[in-house]
Amino acid sequence: MSRKKIVAGNWKMNKSLQEAKALVEQITNQINDSIAIGIDEVTKIIIPPFPYLDAINTQILNKPNFNVGAQNCHTNAAGAFTGEVSASMLSSVGCKYVLVGHSERRQYFKEKDSDFVLKIKEALNNNIHPIFCIGETIDQRKTENHFKVITEQLTNVLKEFTVAEFSKFILAYEPVWAIGTGETATAAQAQEMHAFIRSIVTDLYDSKIANDVSILYGGSCNAQNAQELFSCPDVDGGLIGGASLKADDFCKIILSF
Ligand code: PGA
Numbered sequence: 001m002s003r004k005k006i007v008a009g010n011w012k013m014n015k016s017l018q019e020a021k022a023l024v025e026q027i028t029n030q031i032n033d034s035i036a037i038g039i040d041e042v043t044k045i046i047i048p049p050f051p052y053l054d055a056i057n058t059q060i061l062n063k064p065n066f067n068v069g070a071q072n073c074h075t076n077a078a079g080a081f082t083g084e085v086s087a088s089m090l091s092s093v094g095c096k097y098v099l100v101g102h103s104e105r106r107q108y109f110k111e112k113d114s115d116f117v118l119k120i121k122e123a124l125n126n127n128i129h130p131i132f133c134i135g136e137t138i139d140q141r142k143t144e145n146h147f148k149v150i151t152e153q154l155t156n157v158l159k160e161f162t163v164a165e166f167s168k169f170i171l172a173y174e175p176v177w178a179i180g181t182g183e184t185a186t187a188a189q190a191q192e193m194h195a196f197i198r199s200i201v202t203d204l205y206d207s208k209i210a211n212d213v214s215i216l217y218g219g220s221c222n223a224q225n226a227q228e229l230f231s232c233p234d235v236d237g238g239l240i241g242g243a244s245l246k247a248d249d250f251c252k253i254i255l256s257f
Helices: 017-037 050-060 087-092 103-108 113-125 138-142 146-158 187-204 207-212 226-230 247-254
Strands: 006-010 043-047 066-070 097-100 129-134 170-173 215-218 237-240
Touching (some): 006 247, 017 043, 017 050, 017 247, 087 113, 097 113, 113 129, 113 146, 129 146, 138 146, 146 187, 170 187, 187 207, 187 226, 226 237
Parallel strands (some): 006 043, 043 066, 097 129, 170 215
């Protein structure tokens, strides 16, 4: 996939179906009004809870450059895994993207690199783009281990994928200390890490694929700071949590390029 401008809204475990549909309606209407200024270049990904994927996919079908994504998928293709959702199920409801490696999955569900590899393989087998999330904790940054941590998180997973497979990836740098805290990485910190991530991808594959991969910033990205973050040469957009739950804020972020 060549490098794109992307804004993805990760709703996490929020909203009723009725609220979800109303929010999508507001977002698509507001963005529709902005298409005249060329905003349809931005790939917009709505990542709601599983039960709303089908309804929201239907709602955005004819909206230019809107897609749905899922917050998770299982490591297996099918079978006796009560309560789980497979990548093929996601594909069957029109899902084009899936989050893998989000820090909340790492922290609360103890998911690890080997899980991410299996989940990404399942996603790719079903033509779903993985949005692979990486990020350091505050302690890791304070002890100046952040580059080492990011190198390990990337290398442990990417080494299992060919260049052709990696060309389907989107990466998201989400410093854990910035997620849901209101504390954002500065534009300089984001740019420094995104450039570093591209250098790791160059080492693992080559400079062309590193230049082509879209790298999103996530962690308290909002309507006020998005423009500065998105103006960094290696920041290709955002993975937005809290601010994606309000139409005005999410649309302002989409309009921040
Ligand atoms: P936040 O979440 O924007 O609320 O910090 C980002 C994320 O977890 O993807």
